[in-house]
Amino acid sequence: xxxxxxxxxxxxxxxxxxxxxxxxxxxxxxxxxxxxxxxxxxxxxxxxxxxxxxxxxxxxxxxxxxxxxxxxxxxxxxxxxxxxxxxxxxxxxxxxxxxxxxxxxxxxxxxxxxxxxxxxxxxxxxxxxxxxxxxxxxxxxxxxxxxxxxxxxxxxxxxxxxxxxxxxxxxxxxxxxxxxx
Numbered sequence: 001x002x003x004x005x006x007x008x009x010x011x012x013x014x015x016x017x018x019x020x021x022x023x024x025x026x027x028x029x030x031x032x033x034x035x036x037x038x039x040x041x042x043x044x045x046x047x048x049x050x051x052x053x054x055x056x057x058x059x060x061x062x063x064x065x066x067x068x069x070x071x072x073x074x075x076x077x078x079x080x081x082x083x084x085x086x087x088x089x090x091x092x093x094x095x096x097x098x099x100x101x102x103x104x105x106x107x108x109x110x111x112x113x114x115x116x117x118x119x120x121x122x123x124x125x126x127x128x129x130x131x132x133x134x135x136x137x138x139x140x141x142x143x144x145x146x147x148x149x150x151x152x153x154x155x156x157x158x159x160x161x162x163x164x165x166x167x168x169x170x171x172x173x174x175x176x177x178x179x180x181x
Contacts, residue, residue, distance in 0.1 A: 001033045001036070002033070002036060002037050002040055003033050003034065003037040003051040003052075004051065004052065005037065005041060005046075005050055005051065005103050005104060006049065006050050006051065006052050006104060006177070007104050007105070007106070007173055007176070007177040008104050008105050008108075008153070008155075008170065008173040008174055008177060009173050009174035009175065009176060009177030009178045010052075010177045010178045011178055012049050012052055012054070013049050013050070013104060013148070013151070013153060014151045014153075015049060015054050015151055016054075016149070016150055016151045017047070017048060017049065017054050017055060017056035017057070017149040017150070018054050018055060018056060019056045019086050020055050020056055020057065020085045020086055020123065022127060023085050023123060023124075023125055023126070023127045027055065027057065027085070028125050030048070030053065030055070030057065031057060031059055031083045031125065033051075034046050034048070034051060034057070034058075034059045035059050035061065035081050035083075037051065038059060038061065038081075038103070039061070041103050043103045044060060044061060044062055044063070044066070044137075044141055045058060045059065045060040045061075045141045045144060045145045046058065046059050046103065046145070047145045047146075047148030047149050048149070049148050049149065049151075050103060050104050050148060055085075056085065056086045056087070056149055057083075057084070057085050057149075058084050058087060058145035058146070058148065058149060059081055059082065059083050059084070059145075060080070060081065060082040060084070060138070060141045060142065060145060061080045061081035061082065062075070062080060062137055062138050062141060066137050067136045067137045067138065068136060070135075070136075071135045071136030071137065071138070072136075074134075074135045074136070075134055075135060075136065075138045078132050078134060078138065082132075083124065083125050084120070084122040084123075084124075084142075084145075085122060085123040085124070085125075086122055086123050087120050087121070087122040087142070087145075087146055087149070088120065088121055088122070088146075089115075089118050089119065089120050089142070089143065089146060090119050090120070090121050090131075091118070091119040092115035092117065092118045092119070092139075092143075093115060093116065093117050094115060094116030094117055095113055095114070095115060095116055096113070096114055096115070096116040096136070096139075096140065097111055097112065097113045097114075098111065098112070098137075098140065099111050099112075100112045100140065100144060100154050102144070102153070102154050104153075105153075105154070105155065105170075105173065106173075107169055108155070108166050108169055108170065108173075110154075110155070110158045110162045110165075110166065111158075111162070112140075112154055112157045112158065113157070114139070114140050114143045114144075114157075115139060115143060116135060116136070116139060117133065117134065117135045117139055118133070118134055118139045118142055118143060119131065119132070119133045120132055120133075120134065120142050120146075155170065
């Protein structure tokens with residue numbers, strides 16, 4: 001089922017996600033719907049808040065060829081799509097700066113600095129604890145989606161100058177979607 005993607009301005013994007021006590025069939029179905037919605041929208045990640053839900057759940061699917069060869073080889077053991085319940089970053093190192101976009105911010109994209117490598121623990125779809133180490137674009141996507149789960153939006157990481165550049169678009173998006181910023 002295709003879900004509606006919530007846009008900037010809707011207050012749910014600023015809500016903190018609630019941890020999932022147990023991964024149920026209903027939550028697995030939600031994750032599958034989120035993956036379908038993400039693919040349909042040509043995204044690489046989607047958090048529950050972006051579809052109007054507050055469960056601590058996000059999905060990620062990095063297409064082949066989006067990473068440099070070294071990072072792609074490092075991340076190769078991680079199966080896509082990735083479904084993460086209750087994800088937490090337990091360590092990070094280095095830094096990378098690159099352009100980011102977001103399905104909740106159509107037409108807005110800016111350069112964001114994030115950790116180059118992260119270690120993330122989470123529950124998988126079978127309620128089993130997992131831990132992965134990711135680099136490059138995958139590490140960036142994990143951080144982006146976990147920010148959503150904490151009510152942090154990628155524009156919050158932009159410099160003041162970059163935010164000013166997008167101020168008219170952000171103002172229009174916010175006004176069209178509930179007015180919250």
